[in-house]
Amino acid sequence: MRDVAVIGAGMIQFGKMPYYAPAKMGGDAGLMALEQAGIEPTKIEATFCGNIGNSPNLAQRVNGEIGVSGIPAFNHENACASSSAAFRQAFQSVANGLHEYVLVVGVENMTTHIEMGTTSAGPLVLPHGANIESDNGRMMPAVFALLGRQHMAEFGTTAEQFAKVAEKNHKHSVLNPYAQYQKMFTLEEILESRMVCDPLTLLQCCPIGDGAAAVVVTSAENAKKHTTKPVFVEASVLTSGVYKESAEGPARIQGCVRASEEAYETAGVGPDDVDVVELHDCFSIHELVAYEDLGLCPKGEGGRFIDEGLSGYGGEVVVNPSGGLLCKGHPIGATGVAQLVEVVWQLQGVCGERQVPDAKVGLTHNGGGFGPGGELGTMSITIVKT
Amino acid sequence: MRDVAVIGAGMIQFGKMPYYAPAKMGGDAGLMALEQAGIEPTKIEATFCGNIGNSPNLAQRVNGEIGVSGIPAFNHENACASSSAAFRQAFQSVANGLHEYVLVVGVENMTTHIEMGTTSAGPLVLPHGANIESDNGRMMPAVFALLGRQHMAEFGTTAEQFAKVAEKNHKHSVLNPYAQYQKMFTLEEILESRMVCDPLTLLQCCPIGDGAAAVVVTSAENAKKHTTKPVFVEASVLTSGVYKESAEGPARIQGCVRASEEAYETAGVGPDDVDVVELHDCFSIHELVAYEDLGLCPKGEGGRFIDEGLSGYGGEVVVNPSGGLLCKGHPIGATGVAQLVEVVWQLQGVCGERQVPDAKVGLTHNGGGFGPGGELGTMSITIVKT
Numbered sequence: 001m002r003d004v005a006v007i008g009a010g011m012i013q014f015g016k017m018p019y020y021a022p023a024k025m026g027g028d029a030g031l032m033a034l035e036q037a038g039i040e041p042t043k044i045e046a047t048f049c050g051n052i053g054n055s056p057n058l059a060q061r062v063n064g065e066i067g068v069s070g071i072p073a074f075n076h077e078n079a080c081a082s083s084s085a086a087f088r089q090a091f092q093s094v095a096n097g098l099h100e101y102v103l104v105v106g107v108e109n110m111t112t113h114i115e116m117g118t119t120s121a122g123p124l125v126l127p128h129g130a131n132i133e134s135d136n137g138r139m140m141p142a143v144f145a146l147l148g149r150q151h152m153a154e155f156g157t158t159a160e161q162f163a164k165v166a167e168k169n170h171k172h173s174v175l176n177p178y179a180q181y182q183k184m185f186t187l188e189e190i191l192e193s194r195m196v197c198d199p200l201t202l203l204q205c206c207p208i209g210d211g212a213a214a215v216v217v218t219s220a221e222n223a224k225k226h227t228t229k230p231v232f233v234e235a236s237v238l239t240s241g242v243y244k245e246s247a248e249g250p251a252r253i254q255g256c257v258r259a260s261e262e263a264y265e266t267a268g269v270g271p272d273d274v275d276v277v278e279l280h281d282c283f284s285i286h287e288l289v290a291y292e293d294l295g296l297c298p299k300g301e302g303g304r305f306i307d308e309g310l311s312g313y314g315g316e317v318v319v320n321p322s323g324g325l326l327c328k329g330h331p332i333g334a335t336g337v338a339q340l341v342e343v344v345w346q347l348q349g350v351c352g353e354r355q356v357p358d359a360k361v362g363l364t365h366n367g368g369g370f371g372p373g374g375e376l377g378t379m380s381i382t383i384v385k386t
Numbered sequence: 387m388r389d390v391a392v393i394g395a396g397m398i399q400f401g402k403m404p405y406y407a408p409a410k411m412g413g414d415a416g417l418m419a420l421e422q423a424g425i426e427p428t429k430i431e432a433t434f435c436g437n438i439g440n441s442p443n444l445a446q447r448v449n450g451e452i453g454v455s456g457i458p459a460f461n462h463e464n465a466c467a468s469s470s471a472a473f474r475q476a477f478q479s480v481a482n483g484l485h486e487y488v489l490v491v492g493v494e495n496m497t498t499h500i501e502m503g504t505t506s507a508g509p510l511v512l513p514h515g516a517n518i519e520s521d522n523g524r525m526m527p528a529v530f531a532l533l534g535r536q537h538m539a540e541f542g543t544t545a546e547q548f549a550k551v552a553e554k555n556h557k558h559s560v561l562n563p564y565a566q567y568q569k570m571f572t573l574e575e576i577l578e579s580r581m582v583c584d585p586l587t588l589l590q591c592c593p594i595g596d597g598a599a600a601v602v603v604t605s606a607e608n609a610k611k612h613t614t615k616p617v618f619v620e621a622s623v624l625t626s627g628v629y630k631e632s633a634e635g636p637a638r639i640q641g642c643v644r645a646s647e648e649a650y651e652t653a654g655v656g657p658d659d660v661d662v663v664e665l666h667d668c669f670s671i672h673e674l675v676a677y678e679d680l681g682l683c684p685k686g687e688g689g690r691f692i693d694e695g696l697s698g699y700g701g702e703v704v705v706n707p708s709g710g711l712l713c714k715g716h717p718i719g720a721t722g723v724a725q726l727v728e729v730v731w732q733l734q735g736v737c738g739e740r741q742v743p744d745a746k747v748g749l750t751h752n753g754g755g756f757g758p759g760g761e762l763g764t765m766s767i768t769i770v771k772t
Contacts, residue, residue, distance in 0.1 A: 001482075052442055056465040057755040057763055060626045070628040070644070073764070074471050075463040079442040085460050089475055096387075096482040114515065118504055129500065240446045242456040258456070369443040377443055378459070 001095040003220035005230040006384065008037025009341040014180040014211035014329035018111040022054035025212035026107040027065025033103070033214035033341075034066070038226050044216075045099040046072040048090040050083025050106040051333035053120025062105050077333075080282065081368030082106065083213070084238060084336030084380035090217050091236045101218045106337035109210040120332060121208050141205060141283065145197040148285035151251040152199075154300065157288070159199040161303040163190045165284040166204045166326055168312050173323025175354035180209045180329030204284035204326070211331035213338035229348040231362075234267035235383040250300070253286075253367065255379035256293035260365070263381040264295070271295035274317055274383075275359040276346045278339035280367045281324040287311075290365055291319070294381075318356040321346060336380060339364040347386050360386045387481040389606035391616040392770065394423025395727040400566040400597035400715035404497040408440035411598035412493040413451025419489070419600040419727075420452070424612050430602075431485040432458040434476040436469025436492040437719035439506025448491050463719075466668065467754030468492065469599070470624060470722030470766035476603050477622045487604045492723035495596040506718060507594050527591060527669065531583040534671035536637040538585070540686065543674070545585035547689040549576045551670040552590045552712055554698050559709025561740035566595045566715030590670035595715035599724035615734040617748075620653035621769040636686070639672075639753065641765035642679035646751070649767040650681070657681035660703055660769075661745040662732045664725035666753045667710040673697075676751055677705070680767075704742040707732060722766060725750040733772050746772045 010032025012025060026049065034041055047068070049059035059073035078085035083106025090104045110120040128135055138146075151157045167187050173179040185193075185203055193202040223230035239262075241255040264270055271294060279294075281287035288302040296317055297305040305311060311319040322328045322342040325335060343362035345351050362384045369377025396418025398411060412435065420427055433454070435445035445459035464471035469492025476490045496506040514521055524532075537543045553573050559565040571579075571589055579588040609616035625648075627641040650656055657680060665680075667673035674688040682703055683691040691697060697705040708714045708728040711721060729748035731737050748770045755763025 051463075055463045056438055057463075057626075060755065060763060063626065069626060070641070071626060072474075072624050073464075073626045074475070074624075077437075077441045077443075077461040077463055078459075088458075089460070092478070092482070092484065096478070098478065117508065122503065238458050238460075240443075240449065240455060240457060240459045255456070369446065377446060 002097060004091055004094045004233045005218060005220045005223035006215045006233065006344050007218055007223050007227050007230055008033040008216035009344040010036060011178055011213035011338050011341045012211060013178045014209050014331055016111050017210045019114065020109065020210060022058060022107050022109045022112065022115060023061035023065050025109060025210065026058065026062035026105045029212040029214040030062060030066045030103055030105050033216050037216040039101065039216065041066045041068045043101045044068055044071065044103045045101055046093060047103045047105065048074050048076065048086035050076045050086040050336060051108060052077050052079065052082055053122065054107060054109055054115055058107060059105065062107065078378040079368030080332050081336055081366045081378040081380045082333040084366040084382065085378065087336060087340065087382065088236045088238045088380065091233055094217050094219055100222060101216065103214060103216055104337055105212065105214045106334040107212040108331035108333040110208050110331055111210055141197040141200055144283040144285045145200045147251055147289060148199055151289060154250055155303065157303040160187065160191065161306055162199060162284045162288055163187055163204060164306045165281065165287045166190045169281060169320050169324040169326045172321050172354065173327030176322050176328060179323040179327050180207060181327045200283055200285065206282050206325040206330040209329035209331050211329060211334040211338065213334050213341045215337055215340055215344065231344045231347045231384050231386060233382065234385050235263040237263045237266065238378060238380045241377055241379065252289060252293050253379065256290060256365065259379045259381045260294050263383050267383040269361055269383065273361050274363050276321060276343055276356045276362045277317055277319045277365065278322060278342050279319050279324060279365045281320060281326050282330060284326065287319065294365060321351065321354050321356055336366040339366055340382065343384055347384060388483060390477055390480045390619045391604060391606045391609035392601045392619065392726065392730050393604055393609050393613045393616055394419040394602035395730040396422060397564055397599035397724050397727045398597060399564045400595050400717055402497050403596045405500065406495065406596060408444060408493050408495045408501060409447035409451050411495060411596065412444065412448035412491045415598040415600040416448060416452045416489055416491050419602050423602040425487065425602065427452045427454045429487045430454055430457065430489045431487055432479060433489045433491065434460050434462065434472035436462045436472040436722060437494055438463050438465065438468055439508065440493060440495055440501055444493060445491065448493065464764040465754030466718050467722055467752045467764040467766045468719040470752040470768065471764065473722060473726065473768065474622045474624045474766065477619055480603050480605055486608060487602065489600060489602055490723055491598065491600045492720040493598040494717035494719040496594050496717055497596055527583040527586055530669040530671045531586050533637055533675060534585055537675060540636055541689065543689040546573065546577065547692055548585060548670045548674055549573055549590060550692045551667065551673045552576050555667060555706050555710040555712045558707050558740065559713030562708050562714060565709040565713050566593060567713045586669055586671065592668050592711040592716040595717050597715060597717035597720040597724065599720050599727045601723055601726055601730065617730045617733045617770050617772065619768065620771050621649040623649040623652065624764060624766040627763055627765065638675060638679050639765065642676060642751065642753065645765045645767040646680050649769050653769040655747055655769065660747050660749050662707060662729055662742045662748045663703055663705045663751065664708060664728050665705050665710065665751045667706060667712050668716060670712065673705065680751060707740050707742055722752040725752055726768060729770055733770060
């Protein structure tokens with residue numbers, strides 16, 4: 001295996017854009033990534049696309065938008081970690097010398113009916129009779145509310161501590177022009193917003209939205225020809241959960257513990273070395289629990305970690321400088337690559353007002369499918385370095 | 387890269403089974419493949435699943451059915467070539483030494499509403515306004531009828547010659563207990579069945595159906611420990627079309643010409659060496675044109691090839707001994723792996739009454755997405771040897 005680097009990253013601002021065709025969204029993000037990489041689209045040898053609901057053959061149609069055809073093109077669906085799955089296959093294809101330059105795109109238009117006649121948001125609410133757990137209310141907000149309740153019972157974590165995660169990420173989002181929402185809220189406003197699933201209030205839940213993001217991947221050796229700021233991929237780990245493992249205490253996503261341990265070992269770094277993290281804060285609770293699962297703080301101390309401001313600017317590590325899923329948005333198939341885009345830009349030092357000072361090691365944490373039967377879902381951890 | 391082999395293959399009989407859950411279908415096919423391989427499910431290190439409409443995280447749910455979890459699991463969507471895309475990634479992962487034993491599953495339940503509230507058949511008929519070509523009737527039967535008309539104009543091919551493809555495949559299907567339809571028809575019955583899109587009559591169009599198929603892939607070296615009949619994968623090529631290339635004469639699918647040339651070169655064999663082919667006969671016309679695109683006969687001589695019985699038992703090569711998509715059925719995501727299952731079984735010599743004598747080299751031809759904008763679709767060619 002050879003070393004791999006990202007040489008270009010791009011994304012469109014997330015939002016609700018039902019008339020922005022998925023292939024065009026992906027194409028626009030792809031062209032931006034190619035422009036940053038400084039290479040022509042025709043240099044791309046394969047395209048890997050993550051998406052859950054705007055298929056079929058979306059990678060091929062994205063290629064059509066950027067003016068490329070006749071190359072291998074793969075479409076990946078791993079629920080909310082779809083484009084992380086695409087990235088991992090792209091990474092492997094370059095690491096193993098199969099391709100020199102590949103494009104990875106994450107795309108989701110959750111609000112559109114224009115291609116398939118249905119929206120990608122559909123699968124988030126299963127029809128009655130599809131699954132006994134969802135029939136009884138165990139949908140995404142409930143899954144994470146229950147995880148939060150378990151954490152509260154075990155470690156004395158409070159509803160205010162979960163809400164502080166949302167307060168931080170909303171604060172970060174104000175400086176990110178690519179975020180779906182760029183608005184600050186007080187802790188009180190967050191706690192008093194509409195209750196969705198106790199203790200989760202509305203401002204602690206990620207929104208429905210549309211978006212696309214892309215990165216250009218090549219070998220470390222090629223990278224030096226194109227940029228003075230290559231970002232090297234030190235580990236790309238993807239695994240699935242173990243059936244019913246998350247039903248056992250303590251409150252954690254065990255797949256995250258396993259995947260991050262493997263990623264740290266592969267990359268030769270520890271949690272203390274990480275400067276910037278883009279983390280799958282689909283709900284505020286997930287971020288707090290992931291502080292512990294990722295080893296950023298000891299088990300049970302996620303509440304203290306947010307209380308002391310250790311996951312914000314000036315803390316031990318900046319988590320979700322982009323505003324995270326809560327504010328940047330979570331167009332499902334776009335999220336994994338959008339996290340990489342933010343971390344790559346942070347390591348390149350091009351983030352302007354939201355720049356994490358002296359960022360040298362970045363990590364993305366992207367989960368997919370914790371809902372009904374979701375203990376079998378996907379967990380992806382990627383570690384990059386300057 | 388190291389040599390790769392298939393050591394187990396399994397499938398369920400295709401048919402219309404709306405209450406057979408997709409994960410269970412995939413699990414049953416997977417268990418059959420594992421049993422043939424003689425290995426425990428827990429030996430599997432990663433699962434690759436092809437599917438277009440029963441997502442999300444189907445590979446993980448198939449794993450749940452076979453009693454495996456906590457491993458990398460990937461879901462692939464490449465239209466009708468979805469599980470060939472899954473197979474190609476699985477092949478690469480073993481060839482590059484990332485995994486020792488992997489499972490590849492193709493699944494589609496086109497008739498069920500039980501998981502997603504919609505059927506996988508939905509995407510085949512785009513909603514009005516989705517695409518100007520499909521709005522004007524250029525759906526799958528029309529795409530291939532136009533290709534057939536072009537072939538008739540250029541080479542004098544007749545409607546009877548296309549119908550003879552269906553006559554042959556229906557005849558083959560009678561001996562395949564896994565086929566959705568196992569019924570013989572006369573040439574007259576085929577030609578006089580309901581007209582779908584001139585010259586395509588109903589019995590020359592593949593049906594809607596449900597099914598699953600699976601193969602176990604490992605290194606050639608491992609294979610020898612488990613079976614006396616390993617089937618070696620000599621080439622697995624996947625590419626996409628070139629925009630509008632199929633609009634240019636002569637009548638052919640140019641992506642097939644490119645992919646098969648690459649596959650023959652990689653495998654070190656030529657068309658004359660191939661004993662058995664599972665070919666993407668979604669419509670009779672596609673099979674006749676693919677004889678030429680695959681180099682089984684010279685350009686323009688597909689009509690003669692079927693007239694002289696050269697693609698049946700006793701001919702130059704047996705094409706679609708399974709009955710093909712026309713009769714075995716075409717549950718979209720299942721097809722690519724189901725083609726491999728048939729070819730593997732033929733090379734293992736376990737096909738009973740439909741056994742191709744002395745089959746040593748097999749080829750699968752699986753296309754995905756020739757519809758509106760489908761010139762950008764997928765073409766996959768795999769070559770296997772005893």
